[in-house]
Amino acid sequence: MRLFIQIPCLNEEQTLPLVAADLPTSIPGIDDIQVMIIDDGCTDNTVAVAKRLGIHHIVQHRRTMGLARSFRDGVDYALRHGADIVVNTDGDNQYPSGRIPDLIRPVIDGKADIVVGDRQTSKIREFSAFKKAMQHLGSWVVNKVAGTHIPDAASGFRAYSKAALLQLNIITDFSYCMETIIQAGNKRIAITSIPITTNPKTRESRLFSNIFEHMFKSSSAIIQCYLMYRARTIFMAASSFFGIMGIIFFIRYLVLFAQGFGRGHMQSLILGLLLMMTAVICIALLIISEVQRVTRKLQEDQLERTKEMLYSPEEIERTLKREQHSTHMHVPQA
Numbered sequence: 132m133r134l135f136i137q138i139p140c141l142n143e144e145q146t147l148p149l150v151a152a153d154l155p156t157s158i159p160g161i162d163d164i165q166v167m168i169i170d171d172g173c174t175d176n177t178v179a180v181a182k183r184l185g186i187h188h189i190v191q192h193r194r195t196m197g198l199a200r201s202f203r204d205g206v207d208y209a210l211r212h213g214a215d216i217v218v219n220t221d222g223d224n225q226y227p228s229g230r231i232p233d234l235i236r237p238v239i240d241g242k243a244d245i246v247v248g249d250r251q252t253s254k255i256r257e258f259s260a261f262k263k264a265m266q267h268l269g270s271w272v273v274n275k276v277a278g279t280h281i282p283d284a285a286s287g288f289r290a291y292s293k294a295a296l297l298q299l300n301i302i303t304d305f306s307y308c309m310e311t312i313i314q315a316g317n318k319r320i321a322i323t324s325i326p327i328t329t330n331p332k333t334r335e336s337r338l339f340s341n342i343f344e345h346m347f348k349s350s351s352a353i354i355q356c357y358l359m360y361r362a363r364t365i366f367m368a369a370s371s372f373f374g375i376m377g378i379i380f381f382i383r384y385l386v387l388f389a390q391g392f393g394r395g396h397m398q399s400l401i402l403g404l405l406l407m408m409t410a411v412i413c414i415a416l417l418i419i420s421e422v423q424r425v426t427r428k429l430q431e432d433q434l435e436r437t438k439e440m441l442y443s444p445e446e447i448e449r450t451l452k453r454e455q456h457s458t459h460m461h462v463p464q465a
Contacts, residue, residue: 132160132161132162132163132215132216132239133161133162133163133164133165133212133213133214133215133216134158134161134163134164134165134214134215134216134217134218134235135165135166135167135188135209135212135214135216135217135218136154136164136165136166136167136217136218136220136231137167137168137169137202137205137206137208137209137217137218137219137220138150138166138167138168138169138220138221138222139168139169139171139198139201139202139205139219139221139222140168140169140170140171140173140177140181140222141171141172141173141195141222142173142174142175142177143173143175143177143222143223144173144175144176144177144179144180145333146222146223146224146333147168147177147180147181147184147222148180148184149224149330149333150220150221150222150224150228151166151184151186151228152228153227153228153229154166154228154231155228155229155231155232158231158232158235159232160239161216161235161239165188165209165212165214166185166186166188167186167188167189167190167205167208167209168181168186168188168189168190168222169190169191169192169201169202169204169205170189170190170191170192171192171195171196171197171198171200171201172192172193172194172195172196177222178191188208188212190204190205190208192204197304198287198306198307199301199303199304199306199307199310200304202219202301202307203301203307205217205219206291206296210293210296210438210441210442211441211442211446211447211450212447212450212451213444213447213451214293215292215293216235216238216239216290216291216292216293217290217291217293217296218231218234218235218289218290218291219287219288219289219290219291220287220288221287221288223333224330224333225288225329225330225332225333226248226287226288226327226329226330227327227328227329227330230248230288230325230327231290233325234246234248234288234289234290234325234327235290237290237323237325238290238291238292242321242323243321243322243323244291244292244294244295244315244320244321244322245289245290245291245292245295245311245312245315245320245321245322245323246289246290246322246323246324246325247281247283247284247286247288247289247312247322247323247324247325248283248286248288248289248324248325248326248327249281249282249283249286249324249325249326249327250283250286250288250327250328250329251282251283251326251327251328252266252267252283253267254328255329257332265346266283266285269284269285269309269346269349269353270282270283270284270285272353273309273312273313273353274312274316276313276316276353276356276357276360276361277312277313277314277315277316277317278316278317279312279315279316279322281312281322281324282324283324284308284309284312285306285308285309285349286308286324287306287308288327289308289311291311293442295315295320297435297438297439297442298314298318298320298431298435299311299314299315299318299320300314300431300434302355302356302359303351303352303355303356306348306349306352309349309352309353309356310352310356313353313356313357313360314356314360317360359427360424362417362420362423362424363417363420363421363424366413366414366416366417366420367417369410369413370410370411370413370414370417371410372410373406373407373409373410373413374406374407374410376406377402377403377404377405377406377407377408377409377410378403378407379403380399380400380402380403380406381399381400381403381404381407382403383396383399383403384396384397384399384400384403387399
């Protein structure tokens with residue numbers, strides 16, 4: 132079983148050695164451990180430091196593409212090189228690399244396909260009370276949408292099985308963290324978490340400039356995922372609400388009309404009809420969303436089959452042979 136540890140980096144020349152120092156070199160149940168960095172447009176010596184540390188797998192972006200794109204490209208590289216499990220950690224040394232064996236244990240034992248490291252945010256000293264509350268609220272919302280029980284939905288310290296990665300499709304641009312939990316919950320992918328203790332803070336986050344930007348971007352990602360998987364709930368609730376309100380106003384007008392006051396309450400009739408028309412529109416949108424949901428499900432199933440062929444043992448062998456041949460061709464002859 133091959134494990135790939137991927138480390139997204141954006142100018143991490145100072146902290147990358149700290150991350151690499153605690154990376155496991157052997158894990159029971161794992162035959163091969165590979166380490167990879169994703170150079171997300173680094174302008175310092177991160178790549179040189181990685182090579183000096185013996186990290187040969189390097190995915191490079193010419194410019195900064197963001198965490199979600201880095202995760203997606205790293206996963207693609209890992210699967211093309213035969214990964215059975217992919218662990219994602221950060222280049223700022225926030226997460227305890229030494230806990231990777233514990234992180235992947237549920238995957239090795241077949242108890243889960245995704246494992247999230249719970250940072251126990253209530254115990255992190257660097258987090259303000261407001262940030263802790265927002266982290267808790269965000270995780271609660273994600274779990275409600277996904278039907279899961281992950282205490283720290285924003286944690287980027289994670290392990291994924293190959294089977295899970297074949298089913299997941301990253302769509303948002305900001306961060307994959309919450310999106311993958313929502314997808315896992317809606318696709319019935321087994322997901323769990325383990326408690327971890329983070330390392331001391333080394334720098335400010337580069338994902339966002341302040342907590343409010345993080346809240347806005349995270350909320351946008353959650354809403355986008357919710358609309359993908361729970362649009363039916365929204366339109367059913369909306370059509371029921373507008374329909375009931377429309378009937379109430381319509382009945383009110385009929386009662387007043389029967390009592391001889393109809394002419395003075397035409398607004399109830401008009402409002403009732405408008406609300407009932409809105410309900411009909413919501414029902415139409417519900418039907419459209421259901422058709423789109425079925426279409427997306429068929430497309431995702433087809434995409435999963437395509438990934439299975441793309442990352443098959445035969446294709447992996449061809450990829451490795453091409454790289455070996457390329458390396459041989461570039462070795463200076465004596």
